[in-house]
Amino acid sequence: MLRSLLKNSRFTFSAVLLLIIVLVGVIGPLIRRANPLFAVGGRYDRPDSKLWLGTDAIGNDVFLQLIHGIGNSLYIGLVAGVIATLIGVIIGLSAGYFGGLLDEVLMGMTNVFITIPTIVILVLLSVTLNSRSTVLLGVIIGVTSWPWTARAVRSQAASLRSREHVDVARLSGISTPRILMGEILPYMASYVVMAFVLQMSSGILNEAGLSLLGLGPDNSISLGKLLQGALQGEALRTGAYWAILPPTLILALISFALLMVQSSLDEYFNPRLRRNT
Amino acid sequence: MSQTLKKNALWLTAGLLATLSVSAQAQNLPRAQTLIVSGWQYDTPTSFNPVSPAQSAWPVGNTNSGTNVYELVYETLMTFNSASGKLEPLLATGYTQKGNVITVKMQPAAKWQDGKTLTAADVVYSFELGKREALSYSNLWDYVSSVKAPDAKTVVITLNPKKLNPGLVVNYLGQIVIVPQHIFAAVEKEKTPLAQFTNLKPVGSGPYKVSTYNAERVVAIRDDNYWGKSVWGLPAPKYILHPIFKGNDSANLALSQGNVDVSQSFIPEIWKLKDKGVGTWLSSEPYYLPGSIPLLVVNTTKKGLDNPLVRRAIAMSINYPLIAKTAMSNYSVPANASLLLPSGNEKTLFSAAEVKKNGWSYNPQGAVDILEKQLKAKKGGDGIYVLPDGTRLGPWKLAAPNGWTDWNQALSVVASSGKAVGIDLRTDFPQQSVWQTNLNTGDFDLALNGSTGVSAAGPWPRFQAAMDSRDTPKIGENAFSNYGRYSNPQVAPLLDKAAAATSAADQKNLYGQLDAIFQKDVPAIPLMYRPYEFYEFNTAHWTGFPTSADPYAAPQNAQAGIKMLYKIKPR
Numbered sequence: 001m002l003r004s005l006l007k008n009s010r011f012t013f014s015a016v017l018l019l020i021i022v023l024v025g026v027i028g029p030l031i032r033r034a035n036p037l038f039a040v041g042g043r044y045d046r047p048d049s050k051l052w053l054g055t056d057a058i059g060n061d062v063f064l065q066l067i068h069g070i071g072n073s074l075y076i077g078l079v080a081g082v083i084a085t086l087i088g089v090i091i092g093l094s095a096g097y098f099g100g101l102l103d104e105v106l107m108g109m110t111n112v113f114i115t116i117p118t119i120v121i122l123v124l125l126s127v128t129l130n131s132r133s134t135v136l137l138g139v140i141i142g143v144t145s146w147p148w149t150a151r152a153v154r155s156q157a158a159s160l161r162s163r164e165h166v167d168v169a170r171l172s173g174i175s176t177p178r179i180l181m182g183e184i185l186p187y188m189a190s191y192v193v194m195a196f197v198l199q200m201s202s203g204i205l206n207e208a209g210l211s212l213l214g215l216g217p218d219n220s221i222s223l224g225k226l227l228q229g230a231l232q233g234e235a236l237r238t239g240a241y242w243a244i245l246p247p248t249l250i251l252a253l254i255s256f257a258l259l260m261v262q263s264s265l266d267e268y269f270n271p272r273l274r275r276n277t
Numbered sequence: 278m279s280q281t282l283k284k285n286a287l288w289l290t291a292g293l294l295a296t297l298s299v300s301a302q303a304q305n306l307p308r309a310q311t312l313i314v315s316g317w318q319y320d321t322p323t324s325f326n327p328v329s330p331a332q333s334a335w336p337v338g339n340t341n342s343g344t345n346v347y348e349l350v351y352e353t354l355m356t357f358n359s360a361s362g363k364l365e366p367l368l369a370t371g372y373t374q375k376g377n378v379i380t381v382k383m384q385p386a387a388k389w390q391d392g393k394t395l396t397a398a399d400v401v402y403s404f405e406l407g408k409r410e411a412l413s414y415s416n417l418w419d420y421v422s423s424v425k426a427p428d429a430k431t432v433v434i435t436l437n438p439k440k441l442n443p444g445l446v447v448n449y450l451g452q453i454v455i456v457p458q459h460i461f462a463a464v465e466k467e468k469t470p471l472a473q474f475t476n477l478k479p480v481g482s483g484p485y486k487v488s489t490y491n492a493e494r495v496v497a498i499r500d501d502n503y504w505g506k507s508v509w510g511l512p513a514p515k516y517i518l519h520p521i522f523k524g525n526d527s528a529n530l531a532l533s534q535g536n537v538d539v540s541q542s543f544i545p546e547i548w549k550l551k552d553k554g555v556g557t558w559l560s561s562e563p564y565y566l567p568g569s570i571p572l573l574v575v576n577t578t579k580k581g582l583d584n585p586l587v588r589r590a591i592a593m594s595i596n597y598p599l600i601a602k603t604a605m606s607n608y609s610v611p612a613n614a615s616l617l618l619p620s621g622n623e624k625t626l627f628s629a630a631e632v633k634k635n636g637w638s639y640n641p642q643g644a645v646d647i648l649e650k651q652l653k654a655k656k657g658g659d660g661i662y663v664l665p666d667g668t669r670l671g672p673w674k675l676a677a678p679n680g681w682t683d684w685n686q687a688l689s690v691v692a693s694s695g696k697a698v699g700i701d702l703r704t705d706f707p708q709q710s711v712w713q714t715n716l717n718t719g720d721f722d723l724a725l726n727g728s729t730g731v732s733a734a735g736p737w738p739r740f741q742a743a744m745d746s747r748d749t750p751k752i753g754e755n756a757f758s759n760y761g762r763y764s765n766p767q768v769a770p771l772l773d774k775a776a777a778a779t780s781a782a783d784q785k786n787l788y789g790q791l792d793a794i795f796q797k798d799v800p801a802i803p804l805m806y807r808p809y810e811f812y813e814f815n816t817a818h819w820t821g822f823p824t825s826a827d828p829y830a831a832p833q834n835a836q837a838g839i840k841m842l843y844k845i846k847p848r
Contacts, residue, residue, distance in 0.1 A: 035693075035696075035697065037692075037693035037696060037697075038693060038697055039596065039599050039603070039690070039693070042602050042603060043545070043546075043602060043603040043606060043607075044546075057545070057603060057604075057686055058599070058603045058604060058686050058689055058690050058693075059599055059602070059603045060693075131672050131703065214679050214706045218672070218703040218704075219692065219696055219701070219703055229689070231526055232524075232526065232682045232685055232686060233545070233682065233686060234525075234526050234529060234530075234544075234545055234682070237526070237529060237530055237533060238545060238546045238549060239549070
């Protein structure tokens with residue numbers, strides 16, 4: 001599978017790009033161990049050989065903040081992605097497989113969630129919390145982003161439950177949890193993986209949106225908080241491009257890479273989309 | 278994904294529209310007759326009641342709130358000039374003091390915008406409102422025995438001989454907004470508490486009326502029948518438009534583009550905007566005159582923060598030079614551990630030696646020593662100290678209104694300074710109205726708040742507001758000063774003596790003693806110095822703004838600064 005995926009240049013390019021960003025975010029802070037929230041210079045000092053990306057409005061090292069920010073943003077995206085996918089799969093699978101009243105109730109609930117704009121729930125939840133850690137922020141984003149996954153998983157599960165192999169499994173007396181795990185889930189694994197990639201990407205962007213509104217993680221750095229700091233410090237007006245461009249670019253690159261990974265996976269799993277590679 | 282992309286595109290579009298809307302707003306009004314100002318109003322106006330302690334929107338503002346006395350719709354008897362430190366005539370032609378009696382002479386032509394004559398009875402009524410209702414200037418009546426009107430144009434104020442404070446009472450002549458008795462007395466009769474009266478159609482005595490307001494802007498229109506026309510003419514702008522920005526950054530962008538003419542926003546690196554026609558009072562560093570001390574008020578009722586040594590450790594952890602250099606864009610020197618300004622009229626009272634002896638400065642190791650040696654605190658696994666009684670040092674929120682970028686950045690420095698030492702401080706930037714309500718009711722941990730700036734009463738109001746517990750209500754009730762609910766019985770007698778002191782030597786001695794208590798108890802932490810008002814202008818559409826080279830008016834938008842409205846000219 002990996003070998004044929006690697007033949008897809010789009011997948012290879014985006015996966016390598018993502019890997020580099022992940023490595024910078026994970027290994028970077030281990031190499032540069034200084035506290036990113038500790039000032040090392042003045043207001044918007046220009047980049048030089050020591051401070052590769054200069055300083056921000058309150059004298060922090062932008063490069064150091066960036067590598068810490070990448071790690072935290074990816075972490076928030078990962079937590080949000082796992083939670084949103086998990087809730088979406090559990091709700092979608094139960095509704096689709098069991099059908100009937102349970103389906104009605106669960107899908108009714110999902111539809112209600114879909115009609116409420118996520119950002120409103122996110123803002124309300126974030127405002128009510130006394131402190132917001134990176135994990136908690138990931139959880140909040142995760143629990144507000146599952147409905148679309150649930151809807152799609154439900155359709156797939158509803159279609160799979162009437163397949164012959166599922167009937168056979170049911171007649172053989174295999175327990176329902178084992179049928180769900182062994183006979184249904186593997187057939188939608190490709191979709192679940194792709195949904196997770198998209199959820200992770202949207203989680204990272206949601207964090208940036210919340211941080212821009214001043215509702216980012218406390219006492220911690222993220223790409224969104226870097227952007228918020230740059231906006232607050234009027235980096236754009238005062239010409240401090242080094243404070244605003246790097247986080248913007250990295251956010252765009254992460255989203256781009258995740259989207260490309262998702263679309264190449266989609267192409268791989270769905271033969272009808274496959275081009276002659 | 279497409280959902281998220283759409284959402285982000287919406288945000289971006291909203292941002293762009295906000296910037297474009299300023300010029301669109303101005304287009305509705307003739308630009309040559311419209312002065313666009315910013316820096317006063319950050320949310321939709323909900324009240325134009327100047328005597329209510331709740332926030333009253335521009336162009337009305339609140340009585341006794343210093344820089345927010347705009348003098349546009351309602352006026353005070355005298356008006357304060359922050360550059361000279363003196364009061365100038367407005368509704369009064371002047372005042373004289375003989376012994377314990379202050380006599381104020383009113384402008385003969387003064388009248389209300391509805392045509393009724395403004396008399397000394399209105400002045401007496403406005404002053405006495407503070408006696409009947411809990412208003413922000415109610416403490417005036419601690420220092421005054423009576424306010425009387427012997428005739429229609431004379432007001433006689435008799436000081437309370439048991440509690441002499443002539444400086445403060447004179448200062449109030451420039452602080453108490455005079456309201457029309459014929460309107461406010463009717464509201465009182467309806468038994469509506471005045472604090473809840475929203476007064477959405479204000480009738481004042483000033484040169485402007487409220488024209489329109491919504492979530493995006495407030496417009497004031499000139500009253501061409503203004504009584505002052507015969508005394509000093511009419512102001513030049515027919516309209517004054519205040520766009521409602523969400524923060525300094527968008528206001529500053531508009532100022533730099535000539536879409537705002539006069540601003541009261543913190544604008545970093547102002548020297549970079551010279552070629553765009555942007556200027557301020559001074560043409561070189563420090564650009565502004567220091568006029569007040571933003572104080573990080575500590576809620577002394579919170580567990581852990583009720584310990585003066587913890588408060589001192591927090592004070593010592595803060596990197597003041599960094600705040601001055603970054604958050605204040607070098608417009609300030611590093612803050613001293615003192616409630617006195619080290620320059621201007623208060624320079625003679627300030628003692629650098631005493632500050633060094635009793636106060637604090639940026640000293641993270643000193644903070645650690647206090648925590649470990651004096652408080653016997655132990656660092657937890659998360660790097661935060663815990664007191665022997667189990668109290669963890671935080672998380673404590675550092676509150677300031679969202680979008681007040683200089684304050685937001687200063688608090689970011691405080692948060693990282695605290696974390697570096699082992700105190701869990703976190704920034705919290707709610708809407709301005711939420712921050713104000715929390716401040717009043719004591720629902721905060723540490724909050725940044727402006728202290729009383731330079732005033733005709735010297736530093737007394739600042740010391741009183743920061744340290745006097747006599748009128749401080751309980752947590753949950755509205756306080757108008759001493760928001761941190763600090764209390765020390767030594768303070769009150771010293772404040773009373775300082776109020777009555779007339780000789781420079783006595784004043785220095787008494788303020789020195791008060792400052793020493795402040796340094797020992799740390800009820801609040803001075804973070805930086807800022808001008809009395811941030812004052813910037815752009816000459817793209819209007820010219821002739823006052824500067825230190827042409828100081829015909831004070832570097833203020835409000836109070837005596839309104840004199841600029843009579844001299845500026847459309848380009």
